[in-house]
Amino acid sequence: MAVIVKKVELSWLDRTYVWPVLKGMAITFGHFLRQITTPSRKRFTIQYPDWKKEMPEGYRGLHELKRFEDGAIKCVACFMCAEACPARCITIEAEEFSDLTHTQGFEEKRPKVFKIDMLRCIYCGYCEEACPKDAIWLRKDYELAAYDRLSMQYGKWDLMNTYADQDGKLRLSEDPTPAAPRP
Amino acid sequence: MPTQRPRPWSRPIPPATVIARALHLAPETFWMVVKVLIVLLGPLSLAALLTWVERRGSAMLQDRIGPNRAAILGRWRLLGFPQIVADGLKAFLKEDLVPPHANRVLFWLAPILAFLPAALGFAVIPFGQSFQSGDRTYHMSLLDPGNGMGMLYPMAIGALAVYGVLAAAWGSNNKWSILGGMRASAQMVSYELAMSLAVLAVFLTTGGYDPHEIIESQRGLWNVVPQVVGFLVFFTCMFAETGRLPFDFAEGESEIVAGYLTEFGSMKFALMYLSEYIHIVTASALVATLYFGGWRVPFVADPGPILSVLAFLAKVVFFAWVFVWVRWTLPRFRYDQLMRLGWKVLLPLSLGNFLLQAFLIYRRG
Numbered sequence: 001m002a003v004i005v006k007k008v009e010l011s012w013l014d015r016t017y018v019w020p021v022l023k024g025m026a027i028t029f030g031h032f033l034r035q036i037t038t039p040s041r042k043r044f045t046i047q048y049p050d051w052k053k054e055m056p057e058g059y060r061g062l063h064e065l066k067r068f069e070d071g072a073i074k075c076v077a078c079f080m081c082a083e084a085c086p087a088r089c090i091t092i093e094a095e096e097f098s099d100l101t102h103t104q105g106f107e108e109k110r111p112k113v114f115k116i117d118m119l120r121c122i123y124c125g126y127c128e129e130a131c132p133k134d135a136i137w138l139r140k141d142y143e144l145a146a147y148d149r150l151s152m153q154y155g156k157w158d159l160m161n162t163y164a165d166q167d168g169k170l171r172l173s174e175d176p177t178p179a180a181p182r183p
Numbered sequence: 184m185p186t187q188r189p190r191p192w193s194r195p196i197p198p199a200t201v202i203a204r205a206l207h208l209a210p211e212t213f214w215m216v217v218k219v220l221i222v223l224l225g226p227l228s229l230a231a232l233l234t235w236v237e238r239r240g241s242a243m244l245q246d247r248i249g250p251n252r253a254a255i256l257g258r259w260r261l262l263g264f265p266q267i268v269a270d271g272l273k274a275f276l277k278e279d280l281v282p283p284h285a286n287r288v289l290f291w292l293a294p295i296l297a298f299l300p301a302a303l304g305f306a307v308i309p310f311g312q313s314f315q316s317g318d319r320t321y322h323m324s325l326l327d328p329g330n331g332m333g334m335l336y337p338m339a340i341g342a343l344a345v346y347g348v349l350a351a352a353w354g355s356n357n358k359w360s361i362l363g364g365m366r367a368s369a370q371m372v373s374y375e376l377a378m379s380l381a382v383l384a385v386f387l388t389t390g391g392y393d394p395h396e397i398i399e400s401q402r403g404l405w406n407v408v409p410q411v412v413g414f415l416v417f418f419t420c421m422f423a424e425t426g427r428l429p430f431d432f433a434e435g436e437s438e439i440v441a442g443y444l445t446e447f448g449s450m451k452f453a454l455m456y457l458s459e460y461i462h463i464v465t466a467s468a469l470v471a472t473l474y475f476g477g478w479r480v481p482f483v484a485d486p487g488p489i490l491s492v493l494a495f496l497a498k499v500v501f502f503a504w505v506f507v508w509v510r511w512t513l514p515r516f517r518y519d520q521l522m523r524l525g526w527k528v529l530l531p532l533s534l535g536n537f538l539l540q541a542f543l544i545y546r547r548g
């Protein structure tokens with residue numbers, strides 16, 4: 001179906017061109033006055049390195065691997081996230097451990113290696129959706145930059161500590177229970 | 184209380200004479216040097232400030248913030264003023280590149296050709312009321328009244344500006360540049376006509392073309408009131424002459440990269456860029472002189488040197504701001520629209536205004 005473009009009828013005042021120009025200038029000057037009288041905190045621009053934007057709920061930023069209270073990782077290395085990941089950027093190696101702790105219930109598997117290539121990740125959040133244990137969250141940190149590619153490979157301990165400082169938790173570098181195959 | 188007798192040292196000695204004596208110069212020579220400095224450095228510094236106004240002003244007009252990061256010693260940002268200095272330094276330190284197949288002579292000449300006419304145009308424009316000091320009269324324009332060139336001089340010099348654009352365009356040996364230069368020359372020639380006719384009407388009502396006479400004739404009523412059409416035509420043509428939006432066909436960055444500026448870098452570019460702003464200052468001064476009473480202050484018959492200079496400055500700054508304001512309000516014309524406006528609208532309007540003024544003068548007898 002063809003679209004019929006309606007011809008705009010201009011009044012003689014609009015045809016003078018001068019009057020519409022003046023109207024336009026009044027509009028821009030209104031913006032000028034409004035912008036110049038607004039305190040800079042209230043302007044639209046967020047002056048980034050100095051001020052930061054509070055990200056909305058549900059923002060998908062840097063991942064965190066969740067932990068139990070005793071510091072044990074919640075992840076059970078089920079590979080669901082790695083399966084779901086459209087960018088194929090999650091690498092997991094599982095390991096067994098025998099010494100069941102109270103918080104972990106009857107789990108006996110955990111990741112030995114849990115790597116996310118942040119350069120490939122598209123922050124889609126599918127890993128979070130797929131996880132049956134709620135062990136991987138995407139949270140609000142968006143300031144991800146590095147000087148070399150290697151430092152964008154986040155390992156298990158990096159991922160467990162991504163929000164440790166923000167949440168006032170301890171930085172972890174060790175599992176509370178040793179890895180050992182069941183006898 | 185004893186009566187105050189005038190003491191010998193309280194006799195008013197004109198300050199200019201004092202300084203001139205201290206420098207062992209004749210007052211005329213001293214005043215000439217001062218005027219040269221004012222006329223050369225005034226528009227130049229105004230133009231530099233204008234780049235700041237343009238960037239911050241345009242930002243404010245568009246609900247942005249504009250450059251505010253450059254800081255002196257990394258601490259004092261001063262509303263982004265140091266950006267001017269930073270830009271200048273950057274232009275100096277950049278590599279001065281001449282493209283391989285460019286016409287080197289023209290390429291080097293172009294920035295000078297663009298800069299000189301812009302800077303020279305100011306010479307006849309009075310930037311304040313002439314004043315009496317001692318037994319001498321000091322005129323506040325580089326060329327004293329009655330120099331025989333009058334207002335024709337800035338018009339002629341302004342028309343030379345197109346050579347800078349053309350030299351840049353041809354010398355760059357670049358398709359975009361050629362297109363830009365071609366458009367610019369066509370545009371400037373077309374608008375020159377309407378502009379000259381508008382100015383002629385002013386000459387007609389004044390009965391002379393000396394800027395001092397023109398300002399003198401606007402004693403009671405500024406020219407803009409009886410000649411509002413002429414003013415509109417002249418102001419529009421000034422946009423075309425300075426190559427500013429909505430008539431920036433020479434650059435047209437969305438169509439032809441940067442037009443005649445495409446190949447220019449470092450200080451050459453800075454000079455071209457600055458000359459555009461000096462052009463704006465000169466154009467504003469022309470508009471103020473021709474239509475807004477030059478240094479005249481409303482309701483003050485003789486404002487005196489200081490007030491008159493301030494009034495003139497205020498007018499120039501205002502019109503320069505209007506140039507910026509319009510640029511960030513209006514979109515660019517299409518090329519055929521530009522030509523139609525120039526030939527079919529502005530020229531007849533200007534001619535009509537001219538005939539009307541002539542008729543009015545005839546009626547008045």
Ligand code: SF4
Pocket residue numbers: 081084085086087088089090116120121122123124125126127128138
């Ligand atoms: S956010 Fe998406 S791309 Fe990134 S790791 Fe999770 S599933 Fe993969």
Ligand code: SF4
Pocket residue numbers: 074075076077078079080081082092130131132133134135136
């Ligand atoms: S993070 Fe969740 S989905 Fe991924 S392996 Fe661990 S438990 Fe499974």
